[in-house]
Amino acid sequence: MRRFIVIGHRAITSADFKLDDLCGSTGRLDILLRCVNSAFFLSHGIRRDVEITLMLLGEPNPPKTIRINGSEVKYLNPDERSTAALIRNALLQKGEGERKCSPGIFVSERSYEEVLSNISKESKVYYLKEEGEDIRKVPLGQDVTFVLGDDQDLTAVEEEILMRYEPKKLSLGPMSYHADHCVTVVNNELDRR
C-alpha cells in the first residue's frame, strides 16, 4: 500500500465554496485536488494500491479529513472541478466517526495526530523535505506512507508529531516542487522498484 497524507493548512472545511473559484475561495483546496489526480491516475486506469488522506485544516470547521481509497473509489475523473465536487459532497455529510460519502471516499473529523496513529505499524513513514536524502538512493518498502504539506511547510507542531514516527526525510531533486508534482515523482520512483 502506498499512502499519501497531504496537509491543507487553510483548506476550507465547509461545502460553502464555488466550483468556479477553486483557486481563490477554498484556502488552496485546488492543490489537494491535483494531489488526488497525481496519486491515482494511470494512463489506463486507477492505481488500486494507493490511498490518499487530505487533511483540511482551514475555517470554519477544522479538521475535516478526507480519505480516498484506490481499491474502492469510483466516479473519479482527472479534472480539478469534478474532484472538487466529490470533496464538496463529502463535506456535506453529517454524522460521527468516519462516514462513507461515495464509493472509496470517506470523511471524518480525525485530527492529524489521529490519522498518523491509525497508520499500520508495518508502514514505513517518509517525510518529503528539500534537505532529505535523495529518494533514488534509499530502499523503499512495499508499505509506505508519505507526508507532505500543501504550499506551506509543516508547522513546528505538525513536524514534532510526525517525528514520533521516525520518518526518513526524502528529497526528490534539487528543485522545490508543488505537492502534486511531488506525488507524481514519488509514484514514478515506486513504480520502478
Next chain:
Amino acid sequence: MRRFIVIGHRAITSADFKLDDLCGSTGRLDILLRCVNSAFFLSHGIRRDVEITLMLLGEPNPPKTIRINGSEVKYLNPDERSTAALIRNALLQKGEGERKCSPGIFVSERSYEEVLSNISKESKVYYLKEEGEDIRKVPLGQDVTFVLGDDQDLTAVEEEILMRYEPKKLSLGPMSYHADHCVTVVNNELDRR
C-alpha cells in the same frame, strides 16, 4: 531550453467552450491544461527555461497552435480553469502568422510539421514512448524537445513526420502515464542533470 510539444488530437479549436465543462466539451483540452501546469510550475515560481507548444487539432478550425514561453509568460496560475481562460482568449485572436495573445502566449495556425521544422537544429528531439530506452540511462543535452500525445498515441502520419528528426524514444518507467505526469517526470529528470 526545454521544449514540450503536446498533440491534442481532438482538442477544440474555437473559443466556444464552457470553463465549467473542460473535461466534457473541449476534446480533452483539460489534458493539455494540466501539461501547462506541469511544464512551468515550481514551488516558488515559473520555469523560465521552458516552452510548451500545444497542438489543438480538433474541430472546428484545426490546427490552432498555442506556444507558451516561460521566459515571458505572465498571469499563469496553476489551476485548470484559469489556464483554460488564457487558451480561450488565444483562440479568439484573429489574424495571420503567429500572434501574441498575452505576455508569453502566442497563437498561430502552424501545422505539426511546421512546428517541428521551426525547432532549432541544435535541439535534440525525444519521443516519449513506452518501449523507449529508460530516460535515466540516456545522456540528455541542454537544448531538448520532447514530443508526446494527449490521451491518444501519435498517429502513424504524425509519427512518420517526427521520425525525420531522428528522435530518441524514451520511456519513463514500467507504467504508462498521463501526459501531464510525463512532463513532471521529465522535468524532474532534467533538474537532476
